[in-house]
Amino acid sequence: MDLIKAAIQDGVLGQDFLTWLWFRSEKNGWLFRSSDGREFNVYLEQRLSVRGGSGDNVEKAVVTGPHAEFTEAKLGLRNGKLVDKALLRLERDGATWTVLLGSDDFSLSGLKTPKIETRLEEGDDPDAPFLEKMMLLDQCLEFVDDLYRQFLEIRLSTGWNDELRTFREWLSEQ
Amino acid sequence: MGILAASGSFTRYAVVGDMTGQIASEIPERLAKYSFRDIDNTADERSFGWVCLEDWLDSFWHAAPPEKAHYVAFSLRLDTRRVPPAVFKKHFLLAVKAEKEAMKETGKSFITKDRKSEIKDQVMLKLRTRFLPIPAVFDAVWNLRSNMVLLATTNSKVRALFEDHFNMSFGLSLEPLTPYFLARRMTDESRHALLDDLEPSPFAAP
Numbered sequence: 287m288d289l290i291k292a293a294i295q296d297g298v299l300g301q302d303f304l305t306w307l308w309f310r311s312e313k314n315g316w317l318f319r320s321s322d323g324r325e326f327n328v329y330l331e332q333r334l335s336v337r338g339g340s341g342d343n344v345e346k347a348v349v350t351g352p353h354a355e356f357t358e359a360k361l362g363l364r365n366g367k368l369v370d371k372a373l374l375r376l377e378r379d380g381a382t383w384t385v386l387l388g389s390d391d392f393s394l395s396g397l398k399t400p401k402i403e404t405r406l407e408e409g410d411d412p413d414a415p416f417l418e419k420m421m422l423l424d425q426c427l428e429f430v431d432d433l434y435r436q437f438l439e440i441r442l443s444t445g446w447n448d449e450l451r452t453f454r455e456w457l458s459e460q
Numbered sequence: 461m462g463i464l465a466a467s468g469s470f471t472r473y474a475v476v477g478d479m480t481g482q483i484a485s486e487i488p489e490r491l492a493k494y495s496f497r498d499i500d501n502t503a504d505e506r507s508f509g510w511v512c513l514e515d516w517l518d519s520f521w522h523a524a525p526p527e528k529a530h531y532v533a534f535s536l537r538l539d540t541r542r543v544p545p546a547v548f549k550k551h552f553l554l555a556v557k558a559e560k561e562a563m564k565e566t567g568k569s570f571i572t573k574d575r576k577s578e579i580k581d582q583v584m585l586k587l588r589t590r591f592l593p594i595p596a597v598f599d600a601v602w603n604l605r606s607n608m609v610l611l612a613t614t615n616s617k618v619r620a621l622f623e624d625h626f627n628m629s630f631g632l633s634l635e636p637l638t639p640y641f642l643a644r645r646m647t648d649e650s651r652h653a654l655l656d657d658l659e660p661s662p663f664a665a666p
Contacts, residue, residue: 291656292640298660299639305663366664391638393614394470404464413528416513419464420531420601423610427472434639435646442651446661453663 300389301337303437304369308334309453310437320432326378328433333386334359338367346370363457376429383426392430399423463513463533463599463612471619473609473634474645475602483630484604487532488525494629495519496537503588508538508621510629516597532602536611536622539593543584551583598622609634 311318311328318328335348336359347367349359359369369389376383386395399422404415411417440449462468496509496519513533515523526534556579559571571579599612600622611622623634635641643655 292638295640295655295658296638298658299643299655302658302661302663303639305661364664368660368663388614389639391614391636392472392642394472395614396467397470398467401466402464412524415464416528416533417531420603423463423470424603427610431642431646434642438643438646441658441661442647442654450661450663454665457664 297390299441300392301368301370302441303434304372304387304389305363306437306441306449306453307374307433308369308372309456313452313456318433318436320429321435324378326376326429328429329375329377330356330372331375333371333373334369335371336362336367337370338362338365360457374430376426378429383422383429385426385430387430394426394430397423397426399426462597463601463610468612469614471611471614472637473611473623474637474641475607475609476633476635479604479607483632487602487630488521488527490629491526491534492520494625496539499539499541499593503585504541504593505588506538506540507593508536508625510534510625511537511597513599516595530603530605532604534600534602536598536600536618536625537595538598538618538621539595541588541591541593543587543591548584548587551587552580555579555583608637 307328308330311330316327316329317325319325332352333348333350334356335346337344337346339345345367347358347362348371349356363369371386371388373384373386376385381400383397383399385397387393388395399419402415402418402422406412406414440446491510494509496511497507498519499507509519511534512518512521512523513526513535516535516537526532556571556576559575559579560569563569563571596618598618601610603609609626611619613619613622619636627633637645640655644652647655
């Protein structure tokens with residue numbers, strides 16, 4: 287485990303990913319396809335933070351609001367900042383997950399899954415609520431992994447420069 | 461924070477090393493060996509160890525076994541005794557005063573540095589027995605199929621403690637699934653050098 291290499295590259299990969307995800311989700315009409323071929327929706331909303339600079343010169347802007355347009359955050363992007371934390375809303379078949387994803391370590395804060403039934407009836411498996419919750423948590427992690435895998439595919443390909451050009455067009459349209 | 465709570469914060473790990481049948485079968489035994497020990501009736505500053513996920517007062521898994529389908533679920537309990545600094549300061553000053561009073565009889569008035577530090581230790585020990593430890597519990601789930609662990613906290617101190625205690629208990633280390641490590645797991649080995657040298661992308665301007 288190369289922890290020093292990881293500490294440097296975590297920030298680069300994480301911020302690139304979340305910045306790409308914001309643009310890509312809007313560009314795709316918030317629609318992505320998971321590895322099992324099914325569609326799911328990804329919205330970045332309510333809370334987003336952008337960060338720029340390094341060392342003592344780090345500048346951050348946190349934008350929150352129920353239907354935030356993130357104008358301030360987009361201004362930050364134009365000034366070279368990148369997305370640092372984003373509240374993701376993931377939806378499939380009417381079920382909703384929300385999670386605040388941190389770019390530096392992929393910490394998952396305030397992860398909410400669809401509601402589960404915790405009351406047991408007689409004869410129910412006592413582990414049923416736990417297993418249902420784990421299935422929902424695993425599903426959320428799969429969504430995040432699918433998005434990250436799609437990002438890595440383009441990020442590590444020669445197509446990344448074209449992707450960045452499309453990103454700049456998107457940013458100038460805002 | 462409970463796995464079953466409506467909302468929770470999580471850190472993900474990959475268990476490094478092969479998951480053999482022997483290790484899997486030894487998990488309950490190892491959890492019990494490295495389980496939590498109560499310190500309510502001691503002066504210990506801190507105690508930590510594994511407890512039953514369903515009942516964090518249970519270090520013996522009487523309430524429910526840790527195995528659930530292809531998961532092993534348990535909690536890390538951490539009890540910490542905290543003596544508020546102001547309380548410590550007051551009792552330390554009182555002890556120094558008492559020491560000076562006692563010294564008057566011998567005609568001395570100077571307390572050496574070593575003696576001061578001795579008084580500090582004694583005061584702290586005495587106060588610790590009067591404060592009850594504050595318990596905290598963090599759920600963890602080990603998916604034996606994927607060999608990944610989900611820990612219900614993002615607190616860096618608790619994470620470090622969990623990683624060490626996991627390693628101590630099972631002889632296996634944990635790799636945090638941060639962007640870099642996750643990327644290495646998701647990509648072909650031929651692209652690992654690329655991952656090592658990535659620079660931040662010029663998103664705003666070429």
